[in-house]
Amino acid sequence: MSQRPFAQIDVFTATATLGNPVAVVLDGSGLDDAALQRFARWTNLSETTFVLPPTDPAADYRLRIFTPGGELPFAGHPTLGSCFAWLAAGGRPQRADRIVQQCAKGLIEIRRDGQRLAFAAPAMQASAPAPSVLAKVAAALGLPAVQVCQARLLDNGPQWLTLLLDSADTVLALEPDHAQLANLKQKVGVVGVYTQDEATSLIAKSSREARAFGTPADAPLIEVRAFAAPIGVPEDPVTGSLNASLAQWLIGAGELPAAYVAAQGTALGRAGRVHVTRDAAGQVWVGGDCVGCIEGTVRL
Numbered sequence: 001m002s003q004r005p006f007a008q009i010d011v012f013t014a015t016a017t018l019g020n021p022v023a024v025v026l027d028g029s030g031l032d033d034a035a036l037q038r039f040a041r042w043t044n045l046s047e048t049t050f051v052l053p054p055t056d057p058a059a060d061y062r063l064r065i066f067t068p069g070g071e072l073p074f075a076g077h078p079t080l081g082s083c084f085a086w087l088a089a090g091g092r093p094q095r096a097d098r099i100v101q102q103c104a105k106g107l108i109e110i111r112r113d114g115q116r117l118a119f120a121a122p123a124m125q126a127s128a129p130a131p132s133v134l135a136k137v138a139a140a141l142g143l144p145a146v147q148v149c150q151a152r153l154l155d156n157g158p159q160w161l162t163l164l165l166d167s168a169d170t171v172l173a174l175e176p177d178h179a180q181l182a183n184l185k186q187k188v189g190v191v192g193v194y195t196q197d198e199a200t201s202l203i204a205k206s207s208r209e210a211r212a213f214g215t216p217a218d219a220p221l222i223e224v225r226a227f228a229a230p231i232g233v234p235e236d237p238v239t240g241s242l243n244a245s246l247a248q249w250l251i252g253a254g255e256l257p258a259a260y261v262a263a264q265g266t267a268l269g270r271a272g273r274v275h276v277t278r279d280a281a282g283q284v285w286v287g288g289d290c291v292g293c294i295e296g297t298v299r300l
Contacts, residue, residue, distance in 0.1 A: 001299050004028075005089060008294035009081035012238040012264070012272040016291045019272050020238035020265065022081035023048040026089050028064065031300060033071075039300060040066035046233045047078040051086055059102035060093045061086055069232035074105035074157030076240010076286055080117045083110050084290035105157040111285070116275065118287030121244035124156040137161055137188055140180040141227075143170075150253075154245035160189040160226070162246050164255070168192040168223035172267055182229035189242040191224050191250070191262075218273065220263035221256065237265040238272030244286045247276045251284065 005026040013019030023043040028036065028050025040048040045068075052062040063082055065072045072078075083099055093099040099110040101119075109120040129137075134151050138144075143165070150164040165171055171192035181188060224246070226239040236242075243262055250256040258278040265272040275287040 003297040004300050006294070006296055006298040007085040007088070007292060009084050010291045010293050011077040011081040011084075012240075012274055012288035013270075013291060014289040015271070016293050018265070018270050019288070019291070020077045020236065020270070021045055021293065022078045024078075024082050024085040025050045025298060025300065026085060028052050035300065036064060036066055037070070039298075041068045044068060046228070046236045047072070047075055049078045049082045051082060054102045056102050056107065059100045059107055061091065062102040065103065067228075067231045067233060069230070071104070072158055072241075074103055074108065074122060074241060076119065076242075076244055077238055077288070079103075079108055079110065079119050079240060080288055081290055083117055083119075085292070088292060088295075113275075113287055116287050116289055118275070118277075118285040119240070119244075121248055121284040121286055122156045124154055124245045124248045126152045126154050126245075126249055129153050129161055133161070133184070133186065136184055137163075137181070137186060140177045140184065141174055141188070141190070142176070143174070150255075152249055154189075154242075154249060156241055156245050156248075158187065158241045160187050160242050160245060162189040162191065162242065162249070164250070165190055165192040168194040171223045171225055174225065174267075176227050176235075178227065178229040178234040181227055185230045187230060188227045189224065189239070189246060190227075191222050191246055193222050193256075194220060194263075218261055220273065221260040222262045223266060224262050224264040224274070225267060226264070235268060237268050237270045238274065238288075239264065240274070240286055240288070243274045243276065244284060247278070247284045247286065251276075251278050 010019040101108045226236040262274040
C-alpha cells in the first residue's frame with residue numbers, strides 16, 4: 001500500500017452537499033482491477049474514479065470509473081468531478097480551450113465555460129424498448145400506462161431505459177420498488193417537464209437553494225431521476241450520462257429546446273442542476289458546477 005492523492009468533489013452544484021459526490025484517486029497506477037473495485041465498494045458512492053497516464057497521445061489523462069457493482073465505460077458526473085480534481089491538483093491540458101479524457105468509451109472532450117466544466121456528450125444509440133420490458137418497468141415504478149408519454153432505450157456507454165412522463169410532478173411522486181428493478185437488471189431514467197410557474201417555485205422553495213440557483217434564468221425546465229439498483233445504486237442523485245442521452249433524444253425529437261437546465265436530486269434532498277446546450281454543429285454539451293469537499297491522501 002502507498003499514500004495516493006485523493007479528492008472528493010460535489011458535482012452539478014455550486015453549493016457543497018447539494019449535488020452528487022465522486023471520489024477521485026488522482027494516482028491509480030499499479031492497482032489491479034480487484035483493488036479498484038474493492039475501494040469503490042468501500043467508498044459506497046455512486047462512482048469512484050482512478051486517474052492514470054493516458055495511452056492515447058491525444059488525451060490529457062486516462063480515467064477508470066467504478067460503481068459499487070462494477071466498472072463503467074463512461075459516466076458524466078465522474079467525468080466533470082475528476083477533471084475538476086485533476087485541474088485543481090495542477091494538471092495542465094495540452095490545449096488551453098479543451099481537456100481530453102480517455103476512458104473505455106473513447107476520448108471525451110471537456111471545455112471550460114467560465115468556472116463551469118462541460119463535457120461533449122458521446123455518441124448515443126436509441127431504440128424502442130420491448131413492450132414486455134416496458135410494462136414490467138412501469139409496474140416497478142408504480143406507473144399507469146397513461147402517464148408514460150414516450151420511452152426509449154438510450155445507450156452512450158451506460159444504458160438507460162428512459163421514460164418521458166406526463167409531468168415533473170409525476171416524476172417527483174414516484175416510489176419505485178428497487179428490488180423489483182434490480183431483478184429486471186435494467187437501469188431506468190425518468191423525466192418530466194415543468195411549467196414555468198412550477199420551475200420558479202422550485203427555485204424559491206428554500207433560501208439555501210435560492211442562493212445557489214435562484215435566478216429566473218436558472219429555473220429548471222425538466223426534472224430527472226435515475227434508478228440504478230442493478231449496479232448497487234438505488235437512486236443516483238445527479239446523472240451526467242443519462243442527461244446527455246436524454247438531451248440528444250428529446251432535443252432531436254423537438255421536445256426540448258437547444259439550451260435548458262435540468263433539475264435532479266430533488267427527491268433525495270439535493271438540488272443538482274445540469275446545464276445542457278446543443279451548439280451550431282449539433283454537439284450536445286452537458287455542464288455543471290463542481291465544489292471540492294475533501295482533499296488529502298488515501299492508503300491503497
